[in-house]
Amino acid sequence: MQKNPPKIRAIIFDLDDTLYDCSGTLVLRGRRQAAGKIARLINCSEEEAYSLQLEMDEKFGVNTNIYEKIVTLYNLPSTYAQELLEEFVHIDISGITVFPDVMDTLIQLKVRGYRMVLVTSGDKEIQRKKIDVLGLNNRYFDDIVITRRNKDQSKKACFQEIMKRYDLQPEEVICVGDKIDDELAASKSLGMVTLMFEHGRHYKAYLKVQDKYTKPDYFIKHIKDILELRILNNLQVNQL
Structure with missing residues (x-):
């Protein structure tokens, strides 16, 4: 049986x-927010800093902390990686x-x-x-x-x-x-x-x-x- x-x-x-x-709202909102700090650190426009993050996402994958990659690429102090990550994470979540x-x-x-x-x-x-x-x-x-x-x-x-x-x-x-x-x-x-x-x-x-x-x-x-x-x-x- x-x-x-x-x-x-x-x-x-x-x-x-x-x-x-999340990908179409908070992730992009976080990248926009982090772009301001990145632009100041590497002396570029915020739009360029935003595009840089998207390029890093595409190159290294969604499970990679791209801010560690950016800090290494531009020879910045390693402490900035965590600061940029915090900038990306702690955003206004209203409107979702x-x-x-x-x-x-x-x-x-x-x-x-x-x-x-x-x-x-x-x-x-x-x-x-x-x-x-x-x-x-x-x-x-x-x-x-x-x-x-x-x-x-x-x-x-x-x-x-x-x-x-x-x-x-x-x-x-x-x-x-x-x-x-x-x-x-x-x-x-x-x-x-x-x-x-x-x-x-x-x-x-x-x-x-x-x-x-x-x-x-x-x-x-x-x-x-x-x-x-x-x-x-x-x-x-x-x-x-």
Whole structure:
């Protein structure tokens, strides 16, 4: 007798470039802000300093601290790398909004009875402000977890804690995100169902090196596409 496939009980969402357009708003806003300081340091225009950052992003990839590269390139004191990074990170976050279909999708998933968890990495104060400005709160999520990138527990450990807290098995959880080498790698290693959101600089970076990684189980262009996944109707991934 064929065993019934596991039922999806929970969905873990990433925040940046998954529920709102981080690449097209805050990343560019941060580069603009850092451009002023770079221009003063290397004696160029702010537009040239802005373009320099975009060129460095393209050359070295999204996981590189480009300010270390700029400091080295122009023989600046190493302390400027951290100062420029702080300039990039600590920006005005007003005016950001979730993608148009996000709220309705979250509500529909909640009504269907799925446990919903938001997991994001970064400066806790900044990430909390983003969540508040976006209007994402515990009305939509059972839990909101903010980890400090590279300093607190890994995403894998974070996901393990979530599963333990809510008595979940990996195959009962979908992880939705845009970063193949972060939340998607961690969730895949645990045996969760992985869903890549096709948006932003991390997704574009993935397209260039996708042969290096295990392919996510699903790809979506809009958050609302989650509602149409057959896995939510208890079909196994390999049945699609």
